[in-house]
Amino acid sequence: MKEMRKHEVVAFGRTAEILAYTPRQILKLFKADLPEDLIEAEYRIGKEVHALGVPCPEPSEILAYGERRGIVYDRLDGITMFRSIYQQPLTLEDKARKFATLHLDLHRRSAKNLPEQKERLADHIEQAPLLTRTEKEAILKHLASLPGGSKLCHGDYHPDNILLGRQAEWVIDWMTGTQGNPAGDVARTYLLLKLGRLPEETPQDVKQWISRIRIQLLDTYLRKYMDGSEVSMEDVNDWLLPYAAARLCEWIPEEEKRDLLKIIRAKLRTQ
Numbered sequence: 001m002k003e004m005r006k007h008e009v010v011a012f013g014r015t016a017e018i019l020a021y022t023p024r025q026i027l028k029l030f031k032a033d034l035p036e037d038l039i040e041a042e043y044r045i046g047k048e049v050h051a052l053g054v055p056c057p058e059p060s061e062i063l064a065y066g067e068r069r070g071i072v073y074d075r076l077d078g079i080t081m082f083r084s085i086y087q088q089p090l091t092l093e094d095k096a097r098k099f100a101t102l103h104l105d106l107h108r109r110s111a112k113n114l115p116e117q118k119e120r121l122a123d124h125i126e127q128a129p130l131l132t133r134t135e136k137e138a139i140l141k142h143l144a145s146l147p148g149g150s151k152l153c154h155g156d157y158h159p160d161n162i163l164l165g166r167q168a169e170w171v172i173d174w175m176t177g178t179q180g181n182p183a184g185d186v187a188r189t190y191l192l193l194k195l196g197r198l199p200e201e202t203p204q205d206v207k208q209w210i211s212r213i214r215i216q217l218l219d220t221y222l223r224k225y226m227d228g229s230e231v232s233m234e235d236v237n238d239w240l241l242p243y244a245a246a247r248l249c250e251w252i253p254e255e256e257k258r259d260l261l262k263i264i265r266a267k268l269r270t271q
Contacts, residue, residue: 014251021072029070030050036069041115042175043071048113049177052152054106055170062235076172078165085159092213095159096220097208102169103157103189103221104228107182111152117180118148120155125134125247130261131245138268143242153178153185158192159217183231186222187239188247193218195260197253243266 007027011018015034021027039062046059057073071110081099085092125131125139154161155176163170193214226232244260244267 013173014193016070019070020075021074022075024075025072026057026075027063027065027070027072029068032068038175039069045114045174045177046073048111049152049174052109052111053072054109054152055168056174057170057172062108062135076163076165076170077123078163078168078170080160081162081164081169082159084164085217086210089213092216093220096217097224098169099159099162099225100221100228102171103154103186103225104163106152106154106157107185107229108150110150111177111179112150114152114177114179116148117153117155117178117184118146120144120176120178121184121242121246124249125242128245128248130248130257131264133165135264135268136245137259138271139245139264142271146238146242149181150179151182153180153182153187155185157185157189158196181239182229183235184239184243186225186231187236187243189262190218190222190236191240191243191263192245193221197256230246 007019007021010020010026015028016028019027019029043059043062046056048057050058057076060072060074062069062071079087079097085095121143122140125136125143128136131139153176154171154174156173157171161171161173163172176234195216222233223237241264244263247260248257
């Protein structure tokens with residue numbers, strides 16, 4: 001077992017902390033209450049995605065660290081795309097186009113060894129709080145009617161999961177990777193950028209600035225993505241209902257859950 005005090009924490013997330021493990025490796029140390037099967041699934045998915053040639057860090061092992069478990073990954077030098085935009089706001093348009101181009105590249109790859117998108121969504125919808133049994137059944141019926149696929153989908157694609165280096169870009173955090181329909185993956189990104197909330201302690205002026213940045217980024221991303229694919233906004237809209245319902249399972253602020261419920265119930269009224 002490793003002593004946590006020996007390794008610097010370099011980043012935080014909702015499910016894990018990132019530790020500087022060795023000069024060439026980081027340790028993604030998961031929260032103690034995260035189920036072990038999710039950690040093992042992330043490791044397997046990470047291996048498979050790396051084998052597909054995707055620019056991403058390769059996982060090398062799962063290990064125990066004190067009372068917690070983590071995955072050792074290649075260490076990459078760079079900053080997140082969102083931090084890069086924050087530091088250089090005038091690069092937003094270029095970064096948004098790069099964001100779309102990277103997503104298009106993922107969606108051109110087949111990923112038949114990964115979990116199925118619609119099966120994972122159905123499991124999360126079944127577990128979603130705040131929804132009635134009748135609502136869940138209607139959402140599951142809608143999900144079943146949507147076209148499937150076997151393309152590589154990230155499942156949590158947003159600018160903080162893109163690392164920018166001096167000569168390369170990487171897509172990180174593949175816990176939610178699946179094979180499926182790219183329009184669904186875009187719908188997930190749409191919800192994250194449109195409704196995502198910052199921690200309550202974030203200053204109000206920072207919240208307002210980031211909200212504006214997200215909307216601008218989303219607009220450019222969608223236009224660039226649609227220009228390069230056969231996916232339409234109508235296709236994306238079809239996937240918003242199941243993805244909004246599935247997101248209710250996640251550790252997100254109550255305000256965001258209320259916004260998701262508004263979308264879910266408005267769409268159910270039109271079914």
